[in-house]
Structures are given as C-alpha cells and as structure tokens.
Amino acid sequence: xxxxxxxxxxxxxxxTRLLSDAMDRPLxxxxxxxxxLHLAICTFCQRYHDQLKLLRHMLRNHGERLDEAQHPAALxxx
Amino acid sequence: xxxxxxKARFTGQSSERTWMIGILKHKMVDAFRKTTREPIxxxxxxxxxxxxxxxxxxxxxxxxxxxxxxGWPDHPDSLLERKQxxxxxxxxxxxxxxxxxxxxxxxxxxxxxxxxxCQRLCLTPSNLWVILHRARKQLxxxxxxxYFGQAQGMVE
Numbered sequence: 001x002x003x004x005x006x007x008x009x010x011x012x013x014x015x016t017r018l019l020s021d022a023m024d025r026p027l028x029x030x031x032x033x034x035x036x037l038h039l040a041i042c043t044f045c046q047r048y049h050d051q052l053k054l055l056r057h058m059l060r061n062h063g064e065r066l067d068e069a070q071h072p073a074a075l076x077x078x
Numbered sequence: 079x080x081x082x083x084x085k086a087r088f089t090g091q092s093s094e095r096t097w098m099i100g101i102l103k104h105k106m107v108d109a110f111r112k113t114t115r116e117p118i119x120x121x122x123x124x125x126x127x128x129x130x131x132x133x134x135x136x137x138x139x140x141x142x143x144x145x146x147x148x149g150w151p152d153h154p155d156s157l158l159e160r161k162q163x164x165x166x167x168x169x170x171x172x173x174x175x176x177x178x179x180x181x182x183x184x185x186x187x188x189x190x191x192x193x194x195x196c197q198r199l200c201l202t203p204s205n206l207w208v209i210l211h212r213a214r215k216q217l218x219x220x221x222x223x224x225y226f227g228q229a230q231g232m233v234e
Contacts (some may be wrong), residue, residue: 013136019210024192044140047147063187
C-alpha cells in the first residue's frame with residue numbers, strides 16, 4: 001500500500017491513487033476524510049476526480065457507443 | 079493454515095515443532111520469490127507508461143502546465159453525441175497494455191464487482207487496484223490529449 005500516512009493531507013500523487021481506489025472499495029473513515037479535505041482545496045484533484053467519474057459514467061451508461069469491433073471486453077477470461 | 083491442510087501427510091517422523099518450522103521456512107521462501115517475481119509480471123502494464131514520471135513534482139504535487147488536469151466541458155451529456163469523443167475513447171482503450179485491457183472493461187463496462195474480478199483473474203485486490211488506477215490515469219490523460227486538448231484548441 002502506498003504511504004499516505006505522512007502529513008494531514010495526501011499529496012496530489014497519492015490522491016490520484018486514492019480517488020481511483022475509492023471507486024472500487026470503501027476507504028477507511030479517516031483516510032476518506034483526508035481525501036475530502038484535499039479535494040476541498042485542490043482544483044487539479046477536483047478535476048481529476050470529476051474526470052474519473054465522467055469516464056465511469058460514460059462507459060457504464062453508454063458503453064455501447066464504443067466501436068464494437070475494438071471492444072476489448074470480448075477477450076476470453078483465463 | 080498450510081499445516082492444517084497438510085496434516086494428513088505428517089508422518090510423525092519428526093516432532094511437530096520441527097515440522098511446523100519447516101513449513102514456515104518454505105512459506106517465507108515462497109513469499110520472497112513472489113515479491114521478486116512481481117515486478118516482472120507488472121512489466122507489461124507499464125511498458126508505454128512509466129508511472130507518474132513527469133506528472134508530479136518532487137513533493138507529490140501536480141507539475142503545473144504540462145500534465146496537471148485541465149478543465150473539461152461542464153456538460154458531460156453534450157459529449158454523448160460527439161462521434162469524435164467516442165472515437166478518441168475507443169482509440170485510448172485500444173492503447174491500454176494487454177493485462178489492463180483485459181481487466182479495465184470488466185470493471186467499467188461490464189460492471190463486475192472488484193472481488194469477482196480478483197477471483198476470475200486470480201488477482202490480489204491490491205494488484206487489481208493498481209491496474210485500475212493506471213488504466214484510469216492513462217485513459218484520462220489520453221482523452222485529454224486526443225480529444226479535449228484538440229477541442230479546446232479549436233475553440234480558442
């Protein structure tokens with residue numbers, strides 16, 4: 001796991017990982033609070049967050065618009 | 079755990095203590111091998127992307143200008159009908175490294191739960207999180223360059 005324990009707030013670099021992680025698992029309460037704190041004051045990370053959410057929204061709700069031929073989800077599971 | 083599983087094979091030729099220590103030694107060797115092997119397995123995920131290099135300054139903040147996230151249009155739904163956006167997104171997904179290209183669509187298009195993906199593809203959760211993080215980061219950056227950078231350029 002990354003070292004996100006230094007300082008009160010995670011760095012922007014740590015934020016990119018944490019914002020992604022939060023889409024796949026619930027972050028521990030204190031960590032979540034520190035992420036919110038950082039988001040409240042950092043425009044770049046707000047944008048990063050919004051853009052990850054936009055990506056998810058587009059793919060999950062309108063994924064059929066991707067070119068079917070190049071749709072990599074068709075790969076067989078191993 | 080391993081000791082319980084293998085209890086049937088324990089013949090009693092040695093004391094239980096030596097037997098357990100033997101298991102522990104082998105487990106430690108396994109764990110060590112695993113950690114030394116992992117960077118090689120991950121090599122394919124980071125071939126065309128040396129993680130984070132050039133994106134952040136030394137103290138972990140965004141490097142101003144070049145790679146710090148720029149603003150995207152306010153109304154995501156206006157993107158829906160833009161053919162160019164979907165072409166760019168398709169191209170960007172096509173550029174993901176093989177393992178990532180296998181994992182990312184499962185999570186974000188087929189909406190499989192993270193736990194299920196781990197089971198189906200024999201990944202540890204932290205492995206999966208790293209793959210998804212890199213995929214999102216790469217896609218965001220790729221779209222920024224291929225679509226939004228261009229679109230903003232046309233407006234200005």
